[in-house]
Amino acid sequence: MKAFFALVHREFIEHRGAFLIAPLVLVGVVFALTLLAFSVDRLDTRFSGQMLSVVPTWVFEAGFAGLSAAWLAYLGFVLFFYCADGFAADKRNNAMLFWKSMPVSDFRILLSKLAAALTILPGAILAVALISILLMFGVAYVTTMFSGLGNAGLFGAIVGVYGQMALVLVVVMVCGLLWYLPYMALVGAMGSVVGRWAIPLALLLPTVVSALEWVTLGGLHPFATRTWAYLDYRSQLPVSTDHLDRVFEGQEPFNATLFITDFLQKFDWMQVGIGAVFALAVIYIASEYRRRAPAN
DSSP states (O other), X not given: OHHHHHHHHHHHHHTHIIIIIHHHHHHHHHHHHHHHHHHTTSXXXXXXXXXXXXSHHHHHHHHHHHHHHHXXXXXXXXXXXXXXXXXXXXXXXXXXXXXXXXXXXXXHHHHHHHHHHHTHHHXXXXXXXXXXXXXXXXXXXHHHHHTTOOOHHHHHHHHHHHHHHHHHHHHHXXXXXXXXXXXXXXXXXXXXXXXXXXXXXXXXXXXXXXXXHHHHHOOSSTTSSHHHHHHHHHTSOOXXXXXXXXXXXXXXXXXXXXXXXXXXXXXXXXXXXXXXXXXXXXXXXXXXXXXXXXXX
């Protein structure tokens, strides 16, 4: 197991630029711009503080949700390119002979890359996201203090919102990683075979498969097939919006426990299991190809 954990750590070291350094730089730039905007009176501190005091809970919840969505989109983007490029890195940097001489199977090497994509790499993004949102909340609270409206009650409400929304972010991120696991495994397996060509092929493959079904079985057009409908379903995270709809309609305040309970109960866990089996299968097939392929 120590060797496996070392392989996972290697993936973080080799790709920390995209998963840690770049996000930290983005947080620093945005935070510096925010401070500069207030310091040169580009933003009216008193007006902003008064606005935050009108519906403070909703403002902070919406701000947390917006930044979380942005970080999740960034995570999805970098994970796609990591799977397409990281799985082919050993072949690209002429390290295949070295890895073939190691007492570690090709399957474990590819599995460590997939494990890194599910754990340590998104974990780094999660940590940076929580730090960035904490800074945003801090700036917002200081703004209310400048306007003379900051108090212990508001501070407690902000802390409560941060804790609830952070829990929601963790649950949604974990479920999202499990839901999109087969996509990550497929792109990674293709990357280990064709290298960076996996990026265009991963985008083209669903269209080709759907078109083949349309040609053989018929249909209105290539995007009106069962294959395309299934891929469309698996491409959208199944998030239950029942509680959120009631929140937006003003019927009840946001409650993280209710949202998470409803979310997990209505999550398609059978599809998650099917996706996990598919992911292991394609990784195994890619490892067999890698084992039999020339080392250079």
